[in-house]
Amino acid sequence: MTKPERIVLIGVAGDSGCGKSTFLRRLSDLFGEEFMTVICLDDYHSLDRKQRKETGITALDPRANNFDLMYEQIKALKNGQAIDKPIYNHETGTIDPPERIEPNHIVVVEGLHPLYDERVRELIDFSVYFDISDEVKIAWKIQRDMAERGHRYEDVLAQINSRKPDFTKYIEPQREFADVVLQVLPTNLIKEDKERKVLRVRMLQREGKDGFDPVYLFDEGSTIHWTPCGRKLTCSYPGMQLYYGSDVYYGRYVSVLEVDGQFDNLEEVIYIETHLSKTSTKYKGEMTHLLLQHREYPGSNNGTGLFQVLTGLKMRATYERLTAKEAQLAAKV
Ligand SMILES: Nc1ncnc2c1ncn2[C@@H]1O[C@H](COP(=O)(O)OP(=O)(O)OP(=O)(O)O)[C@@H](O)[C@H]1O
Numbered sequence: 001m002t003k004p005e006r007i008v009l010i011g012v013a014g015d016s017g018c019g020k021s022t023f024l025r026r027l028s029d030l031f032g033e034e035f036m037t038v039i040c041l042d043d044y045h046s047l048d049r050k051q052r053k054e055t056g057i058t059a060l061d062p063r064a065n066n067f068d069l070m071y072e073q074i075k076a077l078k079n080g081q082a083i084d085k086p087i088y089n090h091e092t093g094t095i096d097p098p099e100r101i102e103p104n105h106i107v108v109v110e111g112l113h114p115l116y117d118e119r120v121r122e123l124i125d126f127s128v129y130f131d132i133s134d135e136v137k138i139a140w141k142i143q144r145d146m147a148e149r150g151h152r153y154e155d156v157l158a159q160i161n162s163r164k165p166d167f168t169k170y171i172e173p174q175r176e177f178a179d180v181v182l183q184v185l186p187t188n189l190i191k192e193d194k195e196r197k198v199l200r201v202r203m204l205q206r207e208g209k210d211g212f213d214p215v216y217l218f219d220e221g222s223t224i225h226w227t228p229c230g231r232k233l234t235c236s237y238p239g240m241q242l243y244y245g246s247d248v249y250y251g252r253y254v255s256v257l258e259v260d261g262q263f264d265n266l267e268e269v270i271y272i273e274t275h276l277s278k279t280s281t282k283y284k285g286e287m288t289h290l291l292l293q294h295r296e297y298p299g300s301n302n303g304t305g306l307f308q309v310l311t312g313l314k315m316r317a318t319y320e321r322l323t324a325k326e327a328q329l330a331a332k333v
């Protein structure tokens with residue numbers, strides 16, 4: 001592998017079971033596995049499972065994590081140096097001997113705390129926070145942990161509830177620092193929906209970040225409510241609603257894109273794509289193509305898939321911008 005001139009650091013934040021792995025697969029499809037190294041921040045747990053149990057300190061609590069080491073190692077990677085990263089073993093709940101990690105073109109730091117420590121935050125070039133509402137989080141976790149891991153309903157619910165206080169204290173506040181926040185909420189299209197199959201998904205995009213042009217619908221800066229169902233987009237019950245507008249989030253302006261509902265026919269997403277601007281695609285239809293490429297990923301037929309693809313495209317644009325800038329600087333020397 002050629003030595004990268006400029007290492008681009010990407011932050012992917014959110015609770016466990018919120019769709020981070022799915023998003024990382026999408027990123028790897030965009031960048032290629034060889035080009036990108038993922039660091040799971042669970043590896044910086046300083047207390048193992050037994051110690052956490054004994055002390056009553058959860059993995060979400062900063063006291064269970066070594067932020068100094070996290071910072072030192074991420075800084076080193078960004079400076080092009082290899083690191084010996086600890087490993088947290090999820091099977092045994094213990095800390096294994098470290099592994100050597102070489103720098104790569106793109107380094108993704110993902111997990112519970114990528115935006116918690118100010119020093120790490122400063123190093124990150126682009127970040128996303130997965131903000132899944134409790135209702136949806138419970139539905140996803142129950143579906144996965146019961147179907148795939150053989151857990152009981154009451155245990156899954158008890159686990160979510162026991163994490164809640166520390167989640168609110170230490171994980172959720174990181175939303176403030178993310179360049180993109182992906183909110184996943186119950187639909188507004190079905191009254192008192194309990195199934196959580198139809199979702200309302202919002203993409204909050206920070207305004208005023210150097211080099212980041214938020215995606216917009218129809219007319220930049222306007223407020224748009226759009227029902228695309230009809231001749232060009234097939235929608236069965238309960239239909240689909242799109243929204244675009246601006247808002248203030250943690251005291252800063254954000255552009256908001258929203259999709260409520262799901263796509264009947266994924267090929268028709270091209271109709272939506274042609275009405276979006278600043279998507280950072282390289283050719284007309286690339287966004288739809290990326291969605292179609294992996295229609296089996298969870299959420300591909302709704303706003304979660306669509307906004308994950310758009311966020312990935314923004315990360316690619318950030319990478320290309322920063323590396324081009326570096327190349328220009330190098331050419332001048
Ligand atoms: N967009 C989605 N639509 C529906 N279900 C989803 C979606 N994203 C994730 N899920 C469900 O949530 C589960 C967890 O997703 P994923 O493994 O991507 O999350 P994670 O944040 O990486 O979790 P962990 O940190 O626990 O590994 C999936 O198995 C799937 O059941």
Ligand SMILES: O=C(CO)[C@H](O)[C@H](O)COP(=O)(O)O
Nearest residue numbers: 016042049059089090093112
């Ligand atoms: O929130 C988590 C991040 O994935 C885990 O719960 C945390 O890493 C603790 O691990 P374990 O469940 O193995 O004790």
